[in-house]
Every structure is written in C-alpha cells, then in structure tokens.
Amino acid sequence: QVQLQESGPGLVKPSETLSLTCIVSGGSISSSYWSWIRQPPGKGLEWIGYLYYSERTIYNPSLKSRVTISGDTSKNQFSLKLSSVTAADTAAYYCARDGDTALGYFDYWGQGILVTVSS
Amino acid sequence: DIQMTQSPSSLSASVGDRVTITCRASQTISSFLNWYQQKSGTAPKLLIYAASSLQSGVPSRFSGSGSGTDFTLTISSLQPEDFATYFCQQSYSTPLTFGPGTKVDI
Numbered sequence: 001q002v003q004l005q006e007s008g009p010g011l012v013k014p015s016e017t018l019s020l021t022c023i024v025s026g027g028s029i030s031s032s033y034w035s036w037i038r039q040p041p042g043k044g045l046e047w048i049g050y051l052y053y054s055e056r057t058i059y060n061p062s063l064k065s066r067v068t069i070s071g072d073t074s075k076n077q078f079s080l081k082l083s084s085v086t087a088a089d090t091a092a093y094y095c096a097r098d099g100d101t102a103l104g105y106f107d108y109w110g111q112g113i114l115v116t117v118s119s
Numbered sequence: 120d121i122q123m124t125q126s127p128s129s130l131s132a133s134v135g136d137r138v139t140i141t142c143r144a145s146q147t148i149s150s151f152l153n154w155y156q157q158k159s160g161t162a163p164k165l166l167i168y169a170a171s172s173l174q175s176g177v178p179s180r181f182s183g184s185g186s187g188t189d190f191t192l193t194i195s196s197l198q199p200e201d202f203a204t205y206f207c208q209q210s211y212s213t214p215l216t217f218g219p220g221t222k223v224d225i
Contacts, residue, residue: 035215045163045206045217060214061120094162103169104210105153109162
C-alpha cells in the first residue's frame with residue numbers, strides 16, 4: 001500500500017518561498033510519476049507539476065517561473081518550492097502518485113496540507 | 120491548455136436516485152479521462168480511469184463512459200456516502216487539467 005504524507009509550514013509570508021515535502025512509503029520515487037496538486041479553499045484542483053525518474057520534471061506553464069520540484073531518493077521523498085508567493089497561493093497542497101504513466105491518473109494521494117499566505 | 124467543463128455544477132438528489140454528471144473537453148482527449156470523488160476536508164479519491172475503467176475497490180454502482188470530448192459519470196443508485204463533489208481530469212496532455220466539479224447533495 002502506497003502512502004504519501006505532506007509536511008511543511010502552514011503559514012508563509014507574502015513574497016517568500018513556500019516549501020513542502022512529500023514522504024513516500026510503500027513505493028519508490030524512482031519509479032512512476034509524482035505530482036503536486038493544489039486546491040484553493042472552496043475551489044477546484046490545479047496540477048502544479050510532476051517529478052519522474054527521480055529527477056526529471058514537467059511543470060504547469062502557469063506556475064513554471066516560480067516552481068521547483070525535486071526528489072531525494074535516499075529519503076524516498078520529493079519536494080515543492082514555490083517562490084514569491086501571494087495570497088492567491090493560499091491552498092491545500094496535495095502530493096499524489098500517477099498510477100499508470102501511460103494513462104495519467106492519480107491513484108494515491110496525501111492527506112493534504114493547508115498553506116496560508118499572510119503577513 | 121485543454122479546458123474541462125462539467126455540468127451541472129451542483130445537483131440535489133435522493134438516496135436510490137440515478138445520477139449522471141457530464142464532463143466536456145475543449146479538444147479531443149481520446150479516452151484519457153479520469154473521475155474523482157472528494158468529500159469535505161479530504162483528498163480526492165480515484166473512481167474511474169481511462170474513461171470507463173473502475174478503480175479497484177470502488178463500488179460497481181459507479182460507471183463511466185465516453186470518448187473524444189464528451190464523457191459521463193453515472194451513479195446507478197445513489198447511496199448516503201456518495202454525497203460529495205465529483206471532478207473530471209484529462210490526462211491527454213500536460214498541463215493536466217481538472218473540471219470545476221459537480222457537488223451532489225440532498
């Protein structure tokens with residue numbers, strides 16, 4: 001059974017960098033694709049990007065200039081950094097696994113972490 | 120980017136009702152369409168992948184159909200635990216995109 005767990009600060013100041021980590025158990029980040037997805041309160045889901053083959057990435061163009069996703073195979077975890085945050089980046093952030101890289105669906109999700117951007 | 124729309128945005132139904140939710144893509148996505156259920160305060164749960172394949176452990180009252188640009192999620196007999204918000208997601212091309220959601224309530 002694959003399990004994912006997000007961790008990081010729940011409050012970030014405007015203009016600073018949001019940093020989150022997803023710890024993976026029951027599966028290896030060296031296989032499959034691993035995504036970050038966010039959801040502003042009361043709104044829909046936005047795919048941020050994914051990590052594959054432990055170090056390669058594809059980002060959503062809408063966030064590409066501010067996003068970095070990286071992996072640490074020794075700890076079997078991957079991370080999200082989002083720079084220059086504003087209130088619009090306030091959201092629940094989820095990490096998720098792509099269950100089939102050819103079909104692109106998310107079969108395992110973390111519980112999510114709410115990040116509020118506020119001074 | 121491929122835009123996803125859903126209809127209706129919300130619906131009221133009763134236990135035992137047959138419920139149908141529609142998802143439309145702004146361009147053809149073949150069968151690269153997935154459905155999720157989300158209950159308040161929890162992560163989305165995968166129900167259907169590749170338009171019509173039922174995820175393991177998901178009750179058979181859930182079914183999906185469609186290809187190209189138009190897709191449907193059907194709940195054959197609504198149960199109390201099915202009251203939630205449902206999202207479609209295309210996986211045809213990046214950026215991966217989701218529909219705005221359909222809230223099913225009493």
